[in-house]
Amino acid sequence: MTSARDEILTRIRTASGPTAPGADVDAAYAAIPRGYVRAHHDPAATDIVALFAERAADYRAVVEQVPEADLPTAIARALAAAPASEISRSLVIPDGVPDGWLTELPAEDTIVRDEPVLSARDLDKIFGVITGCAAAIAETGTIIMDHGPGQGRRALTLVPDFHLVVVRADQVEPDISGALGRLDPSRPHTLISGPSATSDIELIRVEGVHGPRNLHILVAR
Numbered sequence: 001m002t003s004a005r006d007e008i009l010t011r012i013r014t015a016s017g018p019t020a021p022g023a024d025v026d027a028a029y030a031a032i033p034r035g036y037v038r039a040h041h042d043p044a045a046t047d048i049v050a051l052f053a054e055r056a057a058d059y060r061a062v063v064e065q066v067p068e069a070d071l072p073t074a075i076a077r078a079l080a081a082a083p084a085s086e087i088s089r090s091l092v093i094p095d096g097v098p099d100g101w102l103t104e105l106p107a108e109d110t111i112v113r114d115e116p117v118l119s120a121r122d123l124d125k126i127f128g129v130i131t132g133c134a135a136a137i138a139e140t141g142t143i144i145m146d147h148g149p150g151q152g153r154r155a156l157t158l159v160p161d162f163h164l165v166v167v168r169a170d171q172v173e174p175d176i177s178g179a180l181g182r183l184d185p186s187r188p189h190t191l192i193s194g195p196s197a198t199s200d201i202e203l204i205r206v207e208g209v210h211g212p213r214n215l216h217i218l219v220a221r
Contacts, residue, residue, distance in 0.1 A: 040139060041174040048138045052172045053219055055141025059194025060207075061215040068220040071166065075130065076104040078216045082162050085127045092118065092129045092160065094152025101130065101166065114152060123155060128162030128212075134189075135179040136172045141194070143167060143217070144179055146187040154190055163212040165192075169221045 014028045041048060053063045066074040079091075090110040093102065102111065112118070112126060132150035133143045143165055145151045157163055173179040183189060196211030207213040 038177045039175045043174055046138075046174070048174050049169045049172050049219060049221060051174075052136055052138040052141060052167070053217075055138065056143075056194065056217055057141070059141055059215075060197070061141075061194045061217050063217045063219065065219045065221055068168070071101050071218065071220055072104040074218050075101055075164065075166075076106060078164055078218065079109060079128070080106055082128065082216070083214055085161070090126045092123070092126050092152070092156055094129075094131055094150060094156060096149025096151070097130060097132065098150070114156060117153075118156075120155065120159060123159035126160045128164060128214075129156050129160045130164045130166075131157060132166050132168075133171060135182045136167045137174075137176055137179045138172055139175045142179075143192040144183065145190045145192065146183055147190070148187065154188065157190065157192075158211045161212055162214045162216070163192075164216045164218065166218050166220055169219060172219075 011032055014032070041051065049065065053065055057063045062078070064074060064078070089106075089108045090112050091105070092112045092114060094114060105111070109127075118126075129152070131145070131152060134146040134148065134151065135144045136142065137144070145154075145157065147153055151157075171182075173182065192211075192215070195207050195213055195215040197205055197207045198210065199205045
């Protein structure tokens, strides 16, 4: 049986053989087998959406799976159950969020638009934000935002204390490679795994230092 050491040395000799650098070396390099594992979960054998919900909840996000037709009711219920706020119950809504999502908002919630662009001070007075996302990763329970329509600029999801994000079932990929393959590399990307949290040297957890303390995810199936 060939040892790992022998295999590595053979590949090195093949790639740096006696021929001068050029097409032969490039061909040898291209011929090196690369049996990378690109996915750890087979969608045919695993409920990918349920796995995402489970992993996201592990990060202390509140996760609900709801029929897409019930999104307005689910959004209203999530806002009604959100932690009490010491500031006005205002919600910033990025351009592109479907109007249908907002038809049942609680009466005390005021919609704010990011036009003209809200300052950091203005955002600090806002209770929460409602957005969609670009993709999600089941393996890590991560949401990816590329700040396109329905997501808003990055500050909108970092300054308010409450973030409600809608993830469609068809946006959930089993693993990181699949999710990254959906994205435009020229756009900014924000990866969110649970509410913002950190801990000090004594491992005392503090939430809300780098972003929202409360993350509520609605998975629309």
